[in-house]
Amino acid sequence: MKLGINKWADSPFGKNVSNKSSFFIHNLSFAESYDSISLQTILPTILSITPKLQILKRYYLCPMHIDILTVLPELLESPFRHSMMKRAQEKGILSIAVHGLRKWAVNEYGQIDDYQYGGGAGMVMMCEPLAKAIEELSQQRKFDEIIYMTPDGNTLNQKTVNNLSLKENLLIICGHYKGIDQRIRDHFVTREISIGDYVLSGGELAAAILVDAVGRVIPGVLNDETSALTDSFQDNLLAPPVYTRPEDFRGWKVPDALMSGDHKKIDEWRLEQAIQRTKDRRPDIMNE
Numbered sequence: 001m002k003l004g005i006n007k008w009a010d011s012p013f014g015k016n017v018s019n020k021s022s023f024f025i026h027n028l029s030f031a032e033s034y035d036s037i038s039l040q041t042i043l044p045t046i047l048s049i050t051p052k053l054q055i056l057k058r059y060y061l062c063p064m065h066i067d068i069l070t071v072l073p074e075l076l077e078s079p080f081r082h083s084m085m086k087r088a089q090e091k092g093i094l095s096i097a098v099h100g101l102r103k104w105a106v107n108e109y110g111q112i113d114d115y116q117y118g119g120g121a122g123m124v125m126m127c128e129p130l131a132k133a134i135e136e137l138s139q140q141r142k143f144d145e146i147i148y149m150t151p152d153g154n155t156l157n158q159k160t161v162n163n164l165s166l167k168e169n170l171l172i173i174c175g176h177y178k179g180i181d182q183r184i185r186d187h188f189v190t191r192e193i194s195i196g197d198y199v200l201s202g203g204e205l206a207a208a209i210l211v212d213a214v215g216r217v218i219p220g221v222l223n224d225e226t227s228a229l230t231d232s233f234q235d236n237l238l239a240p241p242v243y244t245r246p247e248d249f250r251g252w253k254v255p256d257a258l259m260s261g262d263h264k265k266i267d268e269w270r271l272e273q274a275i276q277r278t279k280d281r282r283p284d285i286m287n288e
């Protein structure tokens with residue numbers, strides 16, 4: 001369990017936390033020698049009780065951290081600086097670090113790729129820079145998953161997204177050219193993810209999509225209004241249609257049920273619509 005004391009300093013509790021107790025939380029392995037109740041023992045239980053406590057855990061104990069390894073760090077500069085990803089980072093629930101792989105290049109020319117054995121067009125990303133980068137970053141934190149973004153990985157879905165959102169530390173590797181040397185996949189990578197059956201010129205945009213999808217469902221990122229629970233796919237149903245003012249636009253009316261003010265009726269209408277929409281468009285997800 002790790003927690004920078006500065007996390008507490010930024011928190012609403014910061015001013016009230018004594019040095020002793022912040023140290024106490026900071027390094028739980030010293031907890032028993034420090035205070036009467038063993039926080040170390042009860043904390044996991046407390047944290048698993050309710051989603052609200054999951055949120056507290058994200059805030060004060062273990063925000064999610066995502067490292068991204070790429071040859072094109074510039075490509076990932078903007079995607080996380082807006083909207084929810086920005087808010088998650090400002091709230092201290094999520095931190096993202098993009099690393100340029102050339103930092104670990106094999107020579108002063110910044111080489112990170114080479115011709116493929118057996119011949120054929122296209123370069124392959126070499127073992128050495130990737131292995132060095134992964135090992136260096138692994139010394140800073142223990143990764144729950146080392147993910148390689150690749151069109152031949154498992155297709156991303158909401159279930160995987162939800163699952164990843166509960167992890168603490170992720171490392172995402174963006175492939176380029178013909179991809180990365182198979183030995184890195186065999187010996188370091190724990191998960192391979194594709195975002196669909198088409199080929200992109202690199203894994204960066206796919207990584208941005210993965211981080212966005214994971215970031216928005218991390219406990220505490222969304223408020224009730226934007227709750228992920230009403231998203232498409234969360235309950236194997238697509239979301240129902242939505243409407244806003246005006247009630248009548250060019251003679252196109254908002255469905256009566258939504259204007260009824262009867263919450264039971266509204267819920268029933270939404271469920272009906274969601275089921276119908278899913279049957280029409282994505283019958284495949286209904287029985288997953």
Ligand code: 6GU
Nearest residue numbers: 149150194195200202206
């Ligand atoms: Cl993860 N990478 C690339 N290069 N292309 C893809 C992809 C990933 N997912 C779908 N197409």
